Amino acid sequence: MPSSISSSDLARPGSAPHELRGAAGGGLAHGDRYARQTAADRPGVAQPVPLRPVPDHPWGKILASAVLLLVLMLAGWEEYWRAYGVRPGINNTYGLWAIQRRRIDAGEGDATVLLGSSRLFFDVQLPVWEGLDGRRPIQLSFEGTSPLKATEDLAADPKFTGRLLIGIAPDLFFSGFEFRAGAIRYTRNESPSQRIGQWLSMHLIEPYLAFDDPDYALQTVLARQPWPQRPGLPEHIRVRKLSKNEADRNTRLWSKVETDPEYRALARRIWLQNFDPSPDDPSPAEALKTEKEQIERMVKAVAQLRARGVKVLFVRLPSSGPFLAFENRSYPRARSWNGLLAATGAPGLYFEDYPELEGYTLPEWSHVAPSQADRFTAALYGVIRRDFWRPDAAVASGQATPAR
Amino acid sequence: MVFNSLTFIVFFACVLALHSLPFSWTTKKINLAVASYLFYAAWNPPFVILLWVSTVVDWYAAQGLVKARRPAARHAWMLLSVIANLGMLGFFKYGQFLLDNFSALMSTLGIAYHPAHYDIVLPVGISFYTFATMSYTLDVYLRRARPAQNLLDYALFVTFFPHLVAGPIMRPTELVPQFAEPRAASAQQLRFGLALMTLGLFNKIVLADSFLAGVAERIYDSDKLPGTLDAWAGTLAFSGQIFCDFAGYSTTAIGAALCLGFAMPDNFRFPYAAVGFSDFWRRWHITLSSWLRDYLYIPLGGNRHGARRTYAALMTTMLLGGLWHGANWTFVAWGGLHGVYLAVERALRARFPSYRPGPLMFVALGLLTYTLVNVTWVFFRAKTFGKAWLVLCGMFGQNAGAKPLLTTFNLVSVAVIIGGILITHWLMRGRTLESMVARAPAVAVCLVWALMAFAIIAAQGAGNAFIYFQF
Numbered sequence: 001m002p003s004s005i006s007s008s009d010l011a012r013p014g015s016a017p018h019e020l021r022g023a024a025g026g027g028l029a030h031g032d033r034y035a036r037q038t039a040a041d042r043p044g045v046a047q048p049v050p051l052r053p054v055p056d057h058p059w060g061k062i063l064a065s066a067v068l069l070l071v072l073m074l075a076g077w078e079e080y081w082r083a084y085g086v087r088p089g090i091n092n093t094y095g096l097w098a099i100q101r102r103r104i105d106a107g108e109g110d111a112t113v114l115l116g117s118s119r120l121f122f123d124v125q126l127p128v129w130e131g132l133d134g135r136r137p138i139q140l141s142f143e144g145t146s147p148l149k150a151t152e153d154l155a156a157d158p159k160f161t162g163r164l165l166i167g168i169a170p171d172l173f174f175s176g177f178e179f180r181a182g183a184i185r186y187t188r189n190e191s192p193s194q195r196i197g198q199w200l201s202m203h204l205i206e207p208y209l210a211f212d213d214p215d216y217a218l219q220t221v222l223a224r225q226p227w228p229q230r231p232g233l234p235e236h237i238r239v240r241k242l243s244k245n246e247a248d249r250n251t252r253l254w255s256k257v258e259t260d261p262e263y264r265a266l267a268r269r270i271w272l273q274n275f276d277p278s279p280d281d282p283s284p285a286e287a288l289k290t291e292k293e294q295i296e297r298m299v300k301a302v303a304q305l306r307a308r309g310v311k312v313l314f315v316r317l318p319s320s321g322p323f324l325a326f327e328n329r330s331y332p333r334a335r336s337w338n339g340l341l342a343a344t345g346a347p348g349l350y351f352e353d354y355p356e357l358e359g360y361t362l363p364e365w366s367h368v369a370p371s372q373a374d375r376f377t378a379a380l381y382g383v384i385r386r387d388f389w390r391p392d393a394a395v396a397s398g399q400a401t402p403a404r
Numbered sequence: 405m406v407f408n409s410l411t412f413i414v415f416f417a418c419v420l421a422l423h424s425l426p427f428s429w430t431t432k433k434i435n436l437a438v439a440s441y442l443f444y445a446a447w448n449p450p451f452v453i454l455l456w457v458s459t460v461v462d463w464y465a466a467q468g469l470v471k472a473r474r475p476a477a478r479h480a481w482m483l484l485s486v487i488a489n490l491g492m493l494g495f496f497k498y499g500q501f502l503l504d505n506f507s508a509l510m511s512t513l514g515i516a517y518h519p520a521h522y523d524i525v526l527p528v529g530i531s532f533y534t535f536a537t538m539s540y541t542l543d544v545y546l547r548r549a550r551p552a553q554n555l556l557d558y559a560l561f562v563t564f565f566p567h568l569v570a571g572p573i574m575r576p577t578e579l580v581p582q583f584a585e586p587r588a589a590s591a592q593q594l595r596f597g598l599a600l601m602t603l604g605l606f607n608k609i610v611l612a613d614s615f616l617a618g619v620a621e622r623i624y625d626s627d628k629l630p631g632t633l634d635a636w637a638g639t640l641a642f643s644g645q646i647f648c649d650f651a652g653y654s655t656t657a658i659g660a661a662l663c664l665g666f667a668m669p670d671n672f673r674f675p676y677a678a679v680g681f682s683d684f685w686r687r688w689h690i691t692l693s694s695w696l697r698d699y700l701y702i703p704l705g706g707n708r709h710g711a712r713r714t715y716a717a718l719m720t721t722m723l724l725g726g727l728w729h730g731a732n733w734t735f736v737a738w739g740g741l742h743g744v745y746l747a748v749e750r751a752l753r754a755r756f757p758s759y760r761p762g763p764l765m766f767v768a769l770g771l772l773t774y775t776l777v778n779v780t781w782v783f784f785r786a787k788t789f790g791k792a793w794l795v796l797c798g799m800f801g802q803n804a805g806a807k808p809l810l811t812t813f814n815l816v817s818v819a820v821i822i823g824g825i826l827i828t829h830w831l832m833r834g835r836t837l838e839s840m841v842a843r844a845p846a847v848a849v850c851l852v853w854a855l856m857a858f859a860i861i862a863a864q865g866a867g868n869a870f871i872y873f874q875f
Contacts, residue, residue: 034839038670039575039694040686044702046548046577047694052593052658052667055842059595062850069854070861077862193405193412193446200410211862218862219614223813230815233808 077211085256086210092143092245094186095198100138100249101187109159111138115150116167118143119317122243123368126250128377132385137165139249144179144239146172148297153184155304163311163389168340168348170316170331171274174291202247215241234278237270242367252370258363267364268322275326291336295343302344313388314340314348315380318357323365347388354383405446407601407656408609408865415443416660419565423664429586433560436664440563444529447569451527454492459562461488462537466544466551478545485541489534496526501731529569531728535695537562540576542699549577557583564666566657570650572671573691579666587665599841599853600659606856607652609865615817616645622809623795624785631806633815635798639778641818642785644825647676650689670836676777676826677833679761679770681745684777696725711754718750719743729784734792738783745776767830774826 036051090096104111112129114120114137121141130136140150147166154160171177206212214220229235240263245251256263282290302312316337319327331337333350341348351357356379361369368376405412419439423432445452465485472478494502503519510517540558543549552558561579562568589597623630623638630638654671661668671691678684685693704717719740726739761769779796786792797803832840841849 032835032839034836034842036670036836038673038686038690040673040690043694044698046543047575047669049578049581050667050669052662053838054590054592054596055838057842057846057849059592059599062846062853063595063598065850066853066857069850070857073854073858074861077858191405191447192449193409196414196446197409197411200414205410212864214864217614217864218610218859219618223811225813227812227816230808230810230812233811 078209081211081216085260086213086216086241087244088207088210089213090202090206090245090247091213092243092249092251093198093201094180094183095190095194096202096245096247096249097140097142097183098187098190098195099198100140101183103138104154104157104160108138108162109157110162111135112163112165113138113154113160114141114165114167115147115154116141116165116315116317117145117147117169117172118242119169119319119367120165120167120315121249121251122253123317123373123376124380125252125373125377126248128374129381132378132381136248139251141167142180142183143243144172144177145181146176146178146294148173148176148294148301149178149181149184151298151301151305154310155301158308160305161309164305164313165384166312166314168314168316168337169319170327170336174294174331174336175287176290176294213241236273237266239270240266242267242364244370252373253363253367255370257367258361258369258371264363271323271364271366275322287330291331291339295340298340299343302346306346311389312344312346313384314344314346316348316350317380318351318360318362318368319366320362321365349383349388356380356383405443407653407660408605408613411446415439415446416663420663424588430556432586433556433583436565437556437560437563440560440565440568443565444563444568447528448525454496454527454530455533455563458489458492458534458537459559461485462541462562463552463555463558465541469541469544470551482541482545485538489538493530493534496530498727498731532571532573533562533568535573535692536567536575539573539695539699543576552576552580553584564661566661566664566666567668570653570657571689571691572654572657572669573695574668578669582666589663589665593665594663597659597662597664599849600662601656602659602853602856602860604652604654604656604659605860605865607648607655610856610859610863611821612645612648612652613865614863615821616641616648619810619814619818620645620785622814624787624791626809628809629803629806630795630798630809631803632798632801634806634809635795635803636778637810637815637818639782639785639795639799640822641814643676643774643778643781644818644822646781646784647672647825673836674829674833676774677770677829678773678777679766680773681742681749681776684773685742685746692725692728696721696728700724714750715747718746722746732787734783734786734789737789737792738780741780741783745780770830 034053034055036053039047042048104113112133112135114124118141121139121143124137124139126136126139141147142150147168151164151166154164210216224238242254242257243251244254257267258264281287305312337348337350357376360372360376363369405415419436422435422439427435441452441455444455462485465481465488468481468484469478472481507517507519540549540552540561544551552561557580558576560583561574561576564574564579567574567579619641620638623634624642651672658668658670669691671689673687673690675684675687678687701717701721704720705713706717707714722739722743723736724739726735726737726742729735729738779799782792782795782799783789786795794803798806
């Protein structure tokens with residue numbers, strides 16, 4: 001019996017069998033001391049211990065030089081992005097969202113949860129809210145994403161009994177658009193390895209490296225160079241970095257959008273792309289059908305939440321200029337917003353009804369300027385406390401208020 | 405745990421440190437085994453039990469085989485191993501698939517049968533480690549190898565983390581002897597191992613995930629009709645993605661093992677420079693193709709019982725090889741197409757035994773091979789036959805009125821990377837990576853190493869799982 005567990009089976013570099021034959025028509029170079037057979041060359045026999053020769057080179061010097069070169073290149077890359085205005089921050093990953101979502105299951109089920117799209121995400125500042133309320137809310141909003149699925153997720157979680165602020169960005173919610181659709185699934189399936197990786201990244205890397213941001217990933221940077229436009233393919237600029245995040249997902253609009261006119265103009269140009277009709281748009285009838293479906297799903301979720309005492313409040317935060325005009329055109333308040341409130345029976349706060357929430361600078365028409373976000377948060381909290389979540393009022397229990 | 409993660413970097417640093425401490429060889433092996441279980445448990449802890457089941461069953465089956473006096477008893481021990489392993493694989497990987505197909509069959513017969521849908525989670529790497537453990541029992545059964553001397557060595561063979569979840573599919577005779585005596589990487593091996601890991605991760609994170617995956621997704625995951633250029637670009641991108649993903653994993657695994665002083669076999673040898681399909685399968689996923697050859701094709705009769713039996717064995721092997729990749733008929737079609745290619749090539753070789761292509765024809769045949777391989781990738785990548793048909797129609801100019809889907813940057817990326825892969829494979833088709841590295845100037849090696857490491861970090865990989873994890 002051919003024994004193949006003996007170390008004597010080990011062949012060595014330089015002693016490769018002369019009958020080596022490579023693939024058809026080719027064959028490994030004869031006289032090549034690194035040539036070796038593979039399992040493909042040895043049918044029907046026990047496979048021997050593989051060969052793994054090390055090429056002749058001064059590997060110590062190569063490694064040291066490569067590390068030095070790498071450090072220099074990384075330093076240059078970091079410096080380049082810092083000169084552009086980027087500073088280290090925490091990446092808004094699914095893993096970061098999962099950390100906040102787990103707080104509900106880990107004893108904070110009675111907390112206030114913020115669940116919306118980018119407006120509720122960027123405009124509301126958690127430290128300001130905490131200063132006024134005494135408790136820091138849990139931020140579960142995701143940019144470019146309808147909050148419907150996450151609301152359904154909370155509705156199905158009996159541990160959540162707190163207060164829920166649902167941000168409605170009309171073009172996202174009523175169309176069911178989800179740019180970051182995978183967070184809930186990720187949270188349910190997150191492996192121990194992914195959890196550890198998230199912790200390592202947000203403690204050892206992200207706070208120190210400015211370039212570690214998806215907007216500056218190598219392929220993203222290369223893709224947005226001025227490549228010739230392909231005939232027949234409409235030009236579409238992808239949304240650029242708009243926010244700066246902290247470890248507990250407290251987020252605000254990136255200051256560059258407010259302070260750099262060129263970058264602000266770019267951000268506006270990107271939004272404008274979406275405001276003209278496109279051949280890919282659904283027909284009006286399809287859009288209306290989708291809108292109804294979103295509302296119907298939200299009705300079920302809200303009913304489930306309110307049945308166990310969760311206070312639900314819809315909020316429509318400010319937009320302006322062409323963005324507001326587009327939203328009013330596509331999803332008129334009288335139909336969409338009022339329809340949502342009427343169907344769910346939940347109260348709603350619409351920014352145009354409250355002078356306290358108007359007059360803020362929205363650099364790219366959609367989010368409150370970072371320099372004003374603290375003041376805006378305080379004003380929003382004041383309105384909510386006064387008109388919706390008064391500790392001693394019936395309204396606080398989530399009774400519907402007529403849409404103004 | 406995936407190689408392209410921060411968790412793995414920390415894990416691997418700890419393993420290297422532990423392995424370099426002056427412990428006894430047995431303690432070091434225990435450390436490696438525990439580390440390997442942790443590596444697996446970091447994905448889903450309960451599934452470590454499956455690893456244990458697979459390990460214990462085959463350990464005792466091999467012991468039983470050796471002690472058995474009667475052929476029937478030997479046969480029974482072998483069957484126990486095969487049934488246990490394939491049963492586990494069948495339940496977790498093909499359970500729902502079989503149920504769905506049975507239900508569809510009943511439906512066509514007019515019988516309404518609607519079984520409950522089971523959300524069976526596929527344990528990562530189960531196809532790989534069940535094949536590895538089966539090869540142990542089968543090698544002992546076929547009297548090709550003696551059983552391992554102790555359970556620790558055998559358990560470490562099964563669980564050794566570099567090859568555990570996505571291969572190379574190792575045979576016991578390749579790895580168990582390496583556990584017999586103390587092994588530690590030399591400084592040269594450690595450094596070259598790190599270089600191999602960098603190369604593997606560059607393939608995976610930069611080429612596969614960052615530049616090619618998105619292009620393939622735009623064509624295969626979109627509901628829009630692709631035109632000729634887009635359909636070809638998407639398919640070529642996938643051909644590059646799957647190679648860089650899987651060969652990248654294998655290279656990283658080989659490098660990681662070398663850093664610890666262990667040798668692992670080649671799994672790829674520049675497959676896109678293959679001329680003909682038998683050549684392709686000697687270069688692509690070598691450890692799987694040789695496994696299927698040794699434990700399926702040859703036992704089915706191989707080429708020893710006439711032409712008809714040979715073709716039948718070939719097709720059976722390739723169809724099952726296709727199914728091994730996933731519980732979907734599209735994978736079977738992929739395997740079937742490869743089977744047809746191999747059969748046609750075999751028939752042509754028999755018909756024209758003295759034909760030897762000239763240099764130009766040799767390259768032309770190589771390009772034809774690559775083109776036909778790309779046709780098979782359509783079935784591998786598409787989730788449904790409908791989608792595969794749409795892409796094939798696009799590739800062959802049948803989607804009139806299709807609008808462009810890919811940007812200039814997408815097309816340039818595919819052209820540069822796929823062009824680079826093809827040129828590299830043709831330049832290296834008769835060599836090994838080591839011989840090319842040895843011939844390159846040290847300055848170039850250093851520069852390429854640093855650039856690859858920089859690109860890996862700058863690309864900011866999102867820890868995407870390797871494609872083959874799902875198989």
